[in-house]
Amino acid sequence: MTTKDILAKLVAFPVLGGDSNTSIIMWIKQHIESYGIACTLVPNPEGTKASLHCRIGPAVDGGIILSGHTDVVPVKGQNWNSDPFVLTDKGDGKLYGRGTCDMKGFIACCLNVLPQLVNANLKKPIYFALSYDEEIGCLSAPELIAHLQNHYTETPKYAIIGEPSLLQPIIGHKGICLFETTVNGSAGHSSGIKKEVSAIHEAARLILWLEAKMDTLAANTIDQRFTPEHTSIHVGTIKGGVAPNVIADKAVFKWDVRVIPKDDLSRILQAFKLHCKERMLKLQPRFQEFKIETSTIHPSVAAFDSPANGDIVALMAAINPNTNVDTVAYASEAGQFNAAGLQSIICGPGSIDQAHRANEFIAKQELKDYVAFLERLIDLFSTTKETNRF
Numbered sequence: 001m002t003t004k005d006i007l008a009k010l011v012a013f014p015v016l017g018g019d020s021n022t023s024i025i026m027w028i029k030q031h032i033e034s035y036g037i038a039c040t041l042v043p044n045p046e047g048t049k050a051s052l053h054c055r056i057g058p059a060v061d062g063g064i065i066l067s068g069h070t071d072v073v074p075v076k077g078q079n080w081n082s083d084p085f086v087l088t089d090k091g092d093g094k095l096y097g098r099g100t101c102d103m104k105g106f107i108a109c110c111l112n113v114l115p116q117l118v119n120a121n122l123k124k125p126i127y128f129a130l131s132y133d134e135e136i137g138c139l140s141a142p143e144l145i146a147h148l149q150n151h152y153t154e155t156p157k158y159a160i161i162g163e164p165s166l167l168q169p170i171i172g173h174k175g176i177c178l179f180e181t182t183v184n185g186s187a188g189h190s191s192g193i194k195k196e197v198s199a200i201h202e203a204a205r206l207i208l209w210l211e212a213k214m215d216t217l218a219a220n221t222i223d224q225r226f227t228p229e230h231t232s233i234h235v236g237t238i239k240g241g242v243a244p245n246v247i248a249d250k251a252v253f254k255w256d257v258r259v260i261p262k263d264d265l266s267r268i269l270q271a272f273k274l275h276c277k278e279r280m281l282k283l284q285p286r287f288q289e290f291k292i293e294t295s296t297i298h299p300s301v302a303a304f305d306s307p308a309n310g311d312i313v314a315l316m317a318a319i320n321p322n323t324n325v326d327t328v329a330y331a332s333e334a335g336q337f338n339a340a341g342l343q344s345i346i347c348g349p350g351s352i353d354q355a356h357r358a359n360e361f362i363a364k365q366e367l368k369d370y371v372a373f374l375e376r377l378i379d380l381f382s383t384t385k386e387t388n389r390f
Contacts, residue, residue, distance in 0.1 A: 003367045004095065006031075007108035008087035011097040017071040017135030020048040024070050028052060028111070028130065035114045042147045044132075044140070051144040053129045055152060056114075057122030057381070062390065064158040064315075064381070065127040065148070065342065066374075067141075067333060068106045069134030072099040078358035094361040101350025101362040106162030109349060109370045116375060120382045127156060134333060137178070137298030141333040145340045157390075158312050159337040162348035164355060164362075165328070167369060169316045170346035172225055172327035174232075174258040175303030175335060177265055181206060181276075181294045183240075186287040187249035197287040199251035200240045202279065206292070207235050209275055210255060213268065223260040225327040231259045231268070254297065258331075261305035269294075302335035304344065312343040315390045319376035320347065328352065347373075 001009075013024035029039045032054055042051040057063065075084045075098055082088040084098040099105075110128060117126060129148055133139040149156070163170075183206070185199030193201075210233045218230035233255065240251030259265045276292040283290045306312060308325055317323045330352060338344040349370035350362040380386050 001112070003108050003112040003371060004087070004089075004364075006111050007095065007100065007104060007367070010104040010108055011087045011099055012085055014085045014098070015071050016074055017133050019071065021070050021132040022048065022050060025050050025052055025130065025132070028070070028107070031111060032114065032128070035118050037114070037118065040147075040151060042144050049132045049140070051129070051131045051140050051147075053127060053144065053148045053151070055125045055127050056117045057125035059152065059154045060124055061155045061157065062387070063125035063127060063154065063156045064160065064377070065129050065156050065337070066110050066160050066162065067129040067131070067337065068103045068110070068162045069131045069333065070107070071132055071135050072102065072104070073135050073356050075358075080358050082359070084360070093364050095364060096359055096361045098360055100360055101164040102352070102355035102360070103162055103164060103348060103350075105164075105350050105362040105367055106348040106370070109367060109374060110162070112371055113374045113378065116378050120378050122378070122381050123384050123387045124381050125154070125156070126378070126381060131333060138301045138331065138333050138336060139299065141336045145337060145342075149340065157343060158315065159334075159342040159344040161332055161334040161337065161344060161346045163330075163332050163334070163346050164348050164350035164352045165346055166351050166366070167320060167347060167349060167373060168322050169313065169320060169325045170328050170334075171306040171308060171313065171325045172261065173304045173329070173331055173334065173346075174226060174260055175265060175301055176256060176258050176331045177300035178254065178256045178297040179269075179294055180252060180254050180297050181292065183251045184289060184291040185249050185251070186247065186290070188247045190245040190247055193247060195286070196247045197283050197290045198247045200248040202283070202292070203238060203240060203251035203253055205279070206276065207238070207253060210235065210272065213271065217263060217268070221260065221262050223262055226260060227329065231257065231263045233257050259303055261303040265300055301331045302339045304332065304335035304338055306338060306344055310343055311390055312345045315380075316345060316347065318386070319380055320373060
């Protein structure tokens with residue numbers, strides 16, 4: 001099968017983040033095992049989803065993981081010119097379909113080089129690691145990484161996360177966490193605003209506190225590799241109240257923090273909760289049941305920061321004509337791999353500018369170039385002299 005043939009198969013699985021991915025992961029498993037490679041599934045407790053990992057090559061330390069996710073984002077409400085779950089070739093050098101660049105194109109390239117992998121005389125192993133539910137918060141990667149590290153007797157050293165980067169090596173991104181804050185106030189006639197505790201008014205004060213906190217962080221810690229160059233705090237939704245003349249007894253707002261590697265997300269949340277506690281102590285004498293509660297919507301995704309002079313960067317320079325490292329605005333599983341002790345880097349085919357939008361595509365040349373990139377990686381890991389460098 002060609003890369004295009006494999007990509008067509010993968011695109012045909014309409015597995016969104018949060019959905020069961022057993023259809024696509026079982027097809028991938030069967031495809032890999034047809035080459036005599038044993039695969040291990042890491043299922044969720046309900047058995048409705050599973051990650052996958054496998055090893056090609058000897059059980060020795062120093063191997064490299066090729067990692068991607070099997071889920072995609074929804075197409076609802078987008079104006080597609082073709083069926084998003086049918087790979088479409090319009091003859092313009094591009095292949096259209098949901099997930100073509102994010103990131104089924106990468107998976108298709110990895111599966112395409114299986115014949116070279118099984119026939120290579122690898123001196124160090126190459127692993128595949130494929131996750132689910134990345135698009136709704138990178139939920140399965142930590143368990144997949146832990147399972148992979150505990151399953152094999154040897155210790156992998158590197159990880160390439162194939163998010164779309166136009167084959168540019170990416171060594172950093174911000175971390176992210178999403179929160180929901182609920183304010184419980186007291187209902188009443190609006191004329192009695194000084195006797196009651198308006199949940200909306202208190203929510204507004206908390207939002208202004210978060211904005212001020214962002215400004216304080218920006219004044220104290222910056223990382224010029226990012227735009228904006230500081231940790232950002234953003235409130236995206238707010239709901240509360242029933243009428244203009246009724247004091248709101250409840251308000252809920254959802255917010256996110258995108259943290260640069262230098263900042264500590266837990267300290268930001270701790271400071272916010274301390275401020276909330278102070279507000280409750282001040283206003284509970286007026287209304288005893290006044291309360292502010294903050295919960296995490298999704299587990300945090302770790303910031304990613306790989307040193308520009310690290311071994312993984314040198315390894316990439318040996319196989320990738322594009323040696324200019326950069327950072328990105330989006331979050332990914334790279335921070336989770338890096339936090340687990342694996343020297344990690346993002347490098348994949350396709351452009352992030354095409355991800356999550358109607359008429360998503362990947363250039364055929366990008367797929368061709370990435371297959372060549374993987375073939376050079378296989379050659380590198382098949383040469384004793386070269387692999388001893390890394």
